[in-house]
Amino acid sequence: MLFEPVIGLEIHAQLLTATKIFCGCSTRFGASPNTQVCPVCLGLPGALPVLNRRAVELAIRAAAALGCTVQRESVFARKNYFYPDLPKGYQISQYDRPLATGGFVELGEPGRSRRIGLTRIHLEEDAGKSLHHGFPDSDAVSYLDFNRSGVPLIEIVTEPDLRSAADAAECFSRLREVLVALGVNDGNMEEGSLRCDANVSVRPAGQTVLGTKAEVKNVNSFRYLQKALEFEIARQTDVLEAGGAVHQETRLWDSTTGTTESMRSKEEAHDYRYFPEPDLPPLVVESAWVDEIRASQPELPDARKARFVRDYGLAPYAADLLVRLLAGGADYFEAMVRAGAPAKPAGNWLSGEVRRRLNLAGREDMAAVPIPAEALAELVRLAEEGVVSSTVAKDVLEKMWSGGRSARAIIDAEELAQVGDAGALAALVAAAMAGHPDAVAQYRAGKASSLGFLVGQVMKASGGKANPKVVSDLLRAALGNSG
Numbered sequence: 001m002l003f004e005p006v007i008g009l010e011i012h013a014q015l016l017t018a019t020k021i022f023c024g025c026s027t028r029f030g031a032s033p034n035t036q037v038c039p040v041c042l043g044l045p046g047a048l049p050v051l052n053r054r055a056v057e058l059a060i061r062a063a064a065a066l067g068c069t070v071q072r073e074s075v076f077a078r079k080n081y082f083y084p085d086l087p088k089g090y091q092i093s094q095y096d097r098p099l100a101t102g103g104f105v106e107l108g109e110p111g112r113s114r115r116i117g118l119t120r121i122h123l124e125e126d127a128g129k130s131l132h133h134g135f136p137d138s139d140a141v142s143y144l145d146f147n148r149s150g151v152p153l154i155e156i157v158t159e160p161d162l163r164s165a166a167d168a169a170e171c172f173s174r175l176r177e178v179l180v181a182l183g184v185n186d187g188n189m190e191e192g193s194l195r196c197d198a199n200v201s202v203r204p205a206g207q208t209v210l211g212t213k214a215e216v217k218n219v220n221s222f223r224y225l226q227k228a229l230e231f232e233i234a235r236q237t238d239v240l241e242a243g244g245a246v247h248q249e250t251r252l253w254d255s256t257t258g259t260t261e262s263m264r265s266k267e268e269a270h271d272y273r274y275f276p277e278p279d280l281p282p283l284v285v286e287s288a289w290v291d292e293i294r295a296s297q298p299e300l301p302d303a304r305k306a307r308f309v310r311d312y313g314l315a316p317y318a319a320d321l322l323v324r325l326l327a328g329g330a331d332y333f334e335a336m337v338r339a340g341a342p343a344k345p346a347g348n349w350l351s352g353e354v355r356r357r358l359n360l361a362g363r364e365d366m367a368a369v370p371i372p373a374e375a376l377a378e379l380v381r382l383a384e385e386g387v388v389s390s391t392v393a394k395d396v397l398e399k400m401w402s403g404g405r406s407a408r409a410i411i412d413a414e415e416l417a418q419v420g421d422a423g424a425l426a427a428l429v430a431a432a433m434a435g436h437p438d439a440v441a442q443y444r445a446g447k448a449s450s451l452g453f454l455v456g457q458v459m460k461a462s463g464g465k466a467n468p469k470v471v472s473d474l475l476r477a478a479l480g481n482s483g
Contacts, residue, residue: 002205003240005233006213007162007198011175012153013185014126014193015058021125021152022049022092029191033131033145041125041150043088048279051076055123055152057293058184059099060285062154063121064294065178068103073284074122076277085128085144093124093155095274099283105158105174106302107167109316116171117159123283126151148192154184160199160210165229169222172196177301177324187327189220196220200229201246202236211236212246216260219253228253232260304330312343321351326358328366335373341380349380353397371400379407391464392416416465422474425458425466429474432457443479451475 020027023040039047063070075097078090103118128146135143156175162168176194179185186193196219201211216232219225231253236246251260299307301323308319308330322329329350336346354376358368369376379400383393388411399410411417432454433440443450451472458471 001241003202003237004205005163005165005200005202005229006160006210007165007168007200007229008160009156009158009162009168009171010197010199011156011158011172012126012195012197013062013156013175013179015055015152015154016183016186017052017054017058017152019052020150021052021055021123022150025150027151029188029193031147033143033147036147037149041087042146049092049277051280051283052152056099056283056285058152058182059121059123059154060290060293061182061297062156062179062184063100063103064290065182065297065300066103066105066118066121066156066175068100068118068121070100070285070290071097072287073097073282074099075282076123076280077274078277079124080273083127083130084142085130085146085149087128087146087149091125091127092277092280094122097282098122099154099285105171105178107170107174116161116167119157119159121154121156124153124155125149126153165226165233168198168229169226172225173222173324174301181298181300181304183298192220196225198225198229200232200236202233202240211240212248214246214248214260215250217250217252217263224253224255227255227258228260231258235260308333308347312337312347314344314347318347318351321355322347325364326350326355326366327364332366332369332373336377336380339374339377341377342384345380345384346377349376353394357401370404371397375400375406382407382411386467386469387411387417389459389464389466389468391459395464422470425462425471425474428458428461428466429471429478431461433475433478440479451479 014027015021017027019025020041023038025038025041026036028036040049060070074094076092077095079093079095080090082089098120100121101119103121104115105118106113106115108114126148128144128149131143131145132138135141158171162171176185176187179194180187188194198216198219199213200216201213203209203211214232214236216228219228232251239246247265249265250263252263253260305316305319305323308314308322309316312319314322322333333346333350336350337343354369358364361368376397379393379396382388383390388396392411396407396410396416399405400407403410405413436454436457439450439453443454454475455468455471458475459466459468
């Protein structure tokens with residue numbers, strides 16, 4: 001029997017506010033434990049929450065970009081459960097009346113795309129953090145850091161529309177792209193500001209009834225999400241093919257073993273005893289505010305990629321790399337173009353030499369490039385104008401990367417400018433022909449590739465400074481004249 005997976009995602013995204021959702025404590029990452037807390041986020045008696053307007057604005061911005069319906073009125077609720085890092089004994093969230101409903105994420109390429117439906121986007125506060133490792137007595141006790149308690153989040157819940165682990169990873173990636181482009185979230189999964197839980201089940205292909213699901217918790221990369229789901233799909237399929245039953249449970253991904261492991265049984269849905277938060281009134285969002293936010297939305301990744309292909313003539317792969325794969329690449333590219341670099345060569349340099357150097361450093365973001373966009377634009381422009389050859393330009397880039405000097409300063413100081421004067425190159429051309437009579441004879445016998453060999457010999461003799469087009473023209477003339 002063939003089985004198909006059914007996957008839905010729950011993505012928790014920290015909103016880029018300076019302060020927490022219900023108090024004025026800082027949301028800055030990396031502060032000493034328990035230094036960004038107050039009676040409100042610690043849940044001390046008598047402390048009352050006050051909703052952060054900026055958090056609501058960012059949540060609406062995300063909802064508008066994802067095609068959701070922003071509800072005029074939503075309600076905060078208390079989600080009651082006990083865990084040591086939850087200081088109040090409940091989490092302020094939204095339940096039956098969330099901020100936004102519906103919406104979708106677009107996967108694939110234009111013309112061949114498919115939509116993954118969204119169920120809802122709601123606001124909530126984060127819990128604190130339990131620290132189980134890193135202390136001399138970690139074998140006996142755990143520590144608590146409440147700095148994250150009260151940090152504003154949105155939870156984005158997809159419909160169970162995903163049918164493969166690869167699609168789930170792409171959906172998570174696309175959501176991250178949109179949230180980062182909007183300035184809603186910083187996309188930093190290592191610091192925990194973007195987290196993903198996945199609900200996955202398998203069922204006989206063609207059935208409409210859902211299978212028993214497992215929840216895979218807190219996966220912090222697209223690659224690990226795909227691997228965790230691939231393992232879980234195979235595990236559940238093996239259980240069913242052997243005549244067993246899949247049990248509803250929460251599982252954790254172990255990247256060292258490449259497996260998911262049972263965390264706790266989840267035979268029935270938790271009874272969180274939701275009830276409306278008595279200290280917060282219903283959240284009323286005026287339609288004029290939503291329209292104002294929609295009108296101020298920045299360009300989203302899909303639209304930017306299409307514009308790069310249409311207006312700059314970039315290949316879809318190069319546009320996709322700049323917009324999606326190379327963090328900060330699109331802004332850097334447009335800064336280069338504004339500084340005078342031709343668009344296609346600028347894109348080629350970023351997707352080629354610049355990215356190669358970033359990969360060697362284990363980076364995939366333009367923040368690691370020590371060269372301003374305007375300075376790289378000058379080098380690209382000089383290479384396109386024939387002032388330096390492409391080979392020399394790569395050497396100049398290396399010197400710019402390590403030394404901070406401009407392209408023009410390096411070229412002038414080291415006399416690297418390309419030689420295009422026919423008179424100056426004639427002697428090198430004659431020497432190449434005299435030194436390689438076999439190549440000359442082969443060219444005259446019809447082997448066109450021999451010309452490239454002779455061009456290479458002249459380039460080598462000139463230290464890479466000769467203009468290859470001028471050299472080719474001189475060689476053709478000399479070979480033809482002497483033949």
